[in-house]
Amino acid sequence: MTTSRYDDPRLEHLPGADADAMALSEVLKDGAIGGFAVDVLKDRTRDEVARGVQRFFTAAAPEDLLLLHLSCHGRKDSRGRLHFAARDTEVDTLEASSVDADFLNDRMEQSASQQIILLLDCCYSGAFVKGMRTRAGEHAVDVAGNLGGRGRFIITSSTSLQYSYEDGERSRDGAKPSVFTTAVVQSLRHGTGDRDGDGHVGAEEFYRDVCDRVRRILPDQTPTLSVNSAIGDLVVAFNPAGPRPNRPAAVEPVTATAHEPVAVTPSTDYPFDPVKGSGYDIGEVMNHLRQVIDLISDPRRTMPVQPPFFPEVSGKRDIGYDKQQVDAHILRHLVEPADFEIALSRLLREQRVALIDEGTLGGRGVTRLRERCQVVGWERLVGHVRTGRTVDSRWAVAYTSTHLCVLDATHLLRIPYRELSSLSVSSTSRWETWSGSNDQAGWGGETEVVTTTVRFGPQKAVFEGFYGELMRDALNDFVAAMVDLRKRHPDWFA
Structure with missing residues (x-):
């Protein structure tokens, strides 16, 4: 209707x-x-x-x-x-x-x-x-x-x-x-x-x-x-794509270990210390604390939720709740997503990677990126490292639901997430001089040029200049975050 x-x-x-x-x-x-x-x-x-x-x-x-x-x-x-x-x-x-x-x-x-x-x-x-x-x-x-x-x-x-x-x-x-x-x-x-x-x-x-x-x-x-x-x-x-090939058996839920974030029963008694000039506004904390906790405790959350959570007090004589105590109380309610794709989307969002919804963010750029990454069937694009205002499929790091895809002008590296430990990222740099002049003056200087080489088995992709530095930082941050994710959820990488 x-x-x-x-x-x-x-x-x-x-x-x-x-x-x-x-x-x-x-x-x-x-x-x-x-x-x-x-x-x-x-x-x-x-x-x-x-x-x-x-x-x-x-x-x-x-x-x-x-x-x-x-x-x-x-x-x-x-x-x-x-x-x-x-x-x-x-x-x-x-x-x-x-x-x-x-x-x-x-x-x-x-x-x-x-x-x-x-x-x-x-x-x-x-x-x-x-x-x-x-x-x-x-x-x-x-x-x-x-x-x-x-x-x-x-x-x-x-x-x-x-x-x-x-x-x-x-x-x-x-x-x-x-x-x-x-x-x-x-x-x-x-x-x-x-x-x-x-x-x-x-x-x-x-x-x-x-x-x-x-x-x-x-x-x-x-x-x-x-x-x-x-x-x-x-x-x-x-599912129009049919069953996922080699679908893993269902994993029984396990009790969270001490090092994993777990949901905590909210307390109605908030023992926050009042401080002068460096805390959170007391009224905002008391009025909206429950709403912030509800937001951060949602396991489906993909948007990063990080301090500061409340307006800070203004002026050295103003009194507010201690920021660190309030932040610690809220962060105790952080929970892990129960699904790999949700966890991947959240991780990419926190690293400021551009997420892709293929259903609503179409266009030639996304289509070409999907083709270059050889995404077929059940697999889908999740995000890509933004190199400009539009999707660039020539020089890219893209993330699908199952693979990390690294593309230079001529090569494609498709790395299953469970094999990220076999990925190597190395960078070198050199200084290049440049100069310019007109009728009135001359100028010049030096520019650092970063070359990043990504290897997976016998394959490699090479990025220089702007792309070299961008891809180096993006891949290093992503691999480190995935190592941490794998420690918490080894079953996702089986």
Whole structure:
């Protein structure tokens, strides 16, 4: 169900919802991905939507897999109940002119199907000023409370069904497709939701992949998953690339050793010492400490979260909480990601490597880089060392989901991550003189030219000048970080 146009002028048009519906219906109908029979209800009235939803759930057999996607405005009534806006919804008569969550919940409960997936991509128009975040405490909608039940996987675009705004970008903006539905489409199209490589995309791993994609663009927006009375993990779709070759056996979770970061139960008593002129603002710490801890304790986090966490006190006479004590308390909640690709993305992000989302950051540069790195099938590009404003496939260090790729003008080195210990990086430097002149004066100087040679077995790649220094630093930092990662997770490199 998608509603892009509204009769009530107080509900902003969402022409991007049309693109959402078209893109999602294409991947769902694709026999190599979903094989669904798809019906699109576009810009319908409240009664038409209600009848369509009821027919959809009533006609299902017990073995049918049902997937319902809602792309529209979401509103609450005076009692906090959730409503989905149709074309003829009126803000003043919300309860009578919209499809409410209770109606949808009843239809799902009465359906014979025991396999239901609900994707909610709904936004409030005008709830907050652009560039600001809405306080969840004022307008939060409890999805599990409104749509709880049996045998359902409910994935929402954000924790409170409201969109976070960050640096002028938002999840649902006018004619643009939504960030959430774009993430859903790209995850299905590229099969990246198949985290275990078995060729099937389970509901929980699908959610994790969608969540990661959304948070790469909007770090403070977290899609949510509600699972109600489900037995096992429901298969949403197939990976179009098929099962991953030589897929390793599942590894049983192990108890974290003392040297590994682990989640710590938050304390309600904060014994921070007040100091003069060199601490954190006390009010900011007390007001937002829980939010910072929640952010850093999220294992799906790919954005680097590092001190300083709070505004510092200004002036030698001002009193604030000791920065080191507050930072240490927050960092104790740092947790390891449970997935190699998430860990790789986080590591690259922290090293300021440009991440690549092949579904949304296409173009000739990425296509050429993919071809030069010989990326095929299940493997995907994750990031590359930026050498300019565009992707340069001639001189590059690129990172895929399985290999480190080093390219000079004529050579490609593809190094599996488990074989990084066989990689060698050596550099030499020389000084070159240069000079210039005009009619009035002359000038000159010396420039250091760095040559970096990368070897893997009998193969080598050579970089000079700007590239020599850049590739040397990037590779040395990456290899060192991967050595540390391997110590913590040897099973990822088996």
